[in-house]
Amino acid sequence: xxRVVDYAVSQGLxxxxxxxxxxxxxxxxxxxxxxxVFRNGVELxxxxxxDPRATDVxxxxxxxxxxxxxxxxxxxxxxxxxxxxxxxxQQALARLRGVETVGPxxxxxxxxxxxxxxxxxxxxxxxxxxxxxxxxxxxxxxxWEDPTLLSEPTLQGGWFPAPPPGLWNTxxxxxxxxxxxxxxxxxxxxxxx
Numbered sequence: 001x002x003r004v005v006d007y008a009v010s011q012g013l014x015x016x017x018x019x020x021x022x023x024x025x026x027x028x029x030x031x032x033x034x035x036x037v038f039r040n041g042v043e044l045x046x047x048x049x050x051d052p053r054a055t056d057v058x059x060x061x062x063x064x065x066x067x068x069x070x071x072x073x074x075x076x077x078x079x080x081x082x083x084x085x086x087x088x089x090q091q092a093l094a095r096l097r098g099v100e101t102v103g104p105x106x107x108x109x110x111x112x113x114x115x116x117x118x119x120x121x122x123x124x125x126x127x128x129x130x131x132x133x134x135x136x137x138x139x140x141x142x143x144w145e146d147p148t149l150l151s152e153p154t155l156q157g158g159w160f161p162a163p164p165p166g167l168w169n170t171x172x173x174x175x176x177x178x179x180x181x182x183x184x185x186x187x188x189x190x191x192x193x
Contacts, residue, residue: 020047055121073101145162
């Protein structure tokens with residue numbers, strides 16, 4: 001958490017949010033994020049927990065994204081423009097076609113401390129509820145170092161801390177030479193220890 005927050009701050013991000021599982025791991029990540037944000041002098045604008053056993057976290061993602069408020073703002077803007085009826089209003093209405101929300105997100109970086117199927121079910125919900133990757137950088141933990149996550153378009157461009165791949169590749173080759181098999185990822189931790 002420290003590494004990814006420090007990097008995000010160095011890249012100009014200053015308003016952080018987190019969507020964390022409501023368990024010991026999620027609480028630990030949120031505390032680490034609070035400390036990292038405080039140490040960097042930036043803002044923690046939103047903390048949302050979800051039940052890690054839940055199959056649908058749509059309502060939590062909506063809260064995180066201020067979806068209801070941003071959707072209401074889009075509707076209000078449409079009504080206002082329709083009432084005006086001039087050419088400029090018609091052009092603005094045309095730009096709003098297909099747009100469900102307006103207004104900024106309450107964060108420019110969101111930490112998603114999840115992995116595997118859980119993360120693969122959360123990520124598309126973020127896009128569905130208008131958390132745009134161009135407006136908010138998705139941040140992960142080392143749990144994101146999973147090749148199956150690379151297929152999710154919503155996570156493309158996200159940042160997460162990981163050791164340099166060269167070190168893992170060297171270790172993997174030495175392990176394979178010595179034992180004739182590919183090591184599990186956790187083997188590198190034992191080796192380092």
